[in-house]
Amino acid sequence: xxxxxxxxxxxxxxxxxxxxxxxxxxxxxxxxxxxxxxxxxxxxxxxxxxxxxxxxxxxxxxxxxxxxxxxxxx
Numbered sequence: 001x002x003x004x005x006x007x008x009x010x011x012x013x014x015x016x017x018x019x020x021x022x023x024x025x026x027x028x029x030x031x032x033x034x035x036x037x038x039x040x041x042x043x044x045x046x047x048x049x050x051x052x053x054x055x056x057x058x059x060x061x062x063x064x065x066x067x068x069x070x071x072x073x074x
Contacts, residue, residue: 034056035053035056037053037055037056037059038055039054039055039058040052040053040054040055040056041053041054
């Protein structure tokens with residue numbers, strides 16, 4: 001029975017994470033600066049486009065680290 005309860009909780013957590021990721025993806029289009037920060041690398045050629053959101057990734061990592069740190073404090 002413990003395995004079924006653990007699996008149920010895992011599915012609930014996975015579902016919540018999926019909802020949050022989906023909401024962020026929907027709202028990210030409304031923020032014009034996401035993906036266009038200084039430090040994001042875009043190389044465009046005739047038949048090729050390379051995009052590396054370096055500064056955006058660092059900013060999101062710092063934000064998520066802060067959120068997780070605040071949630072983990074006791």
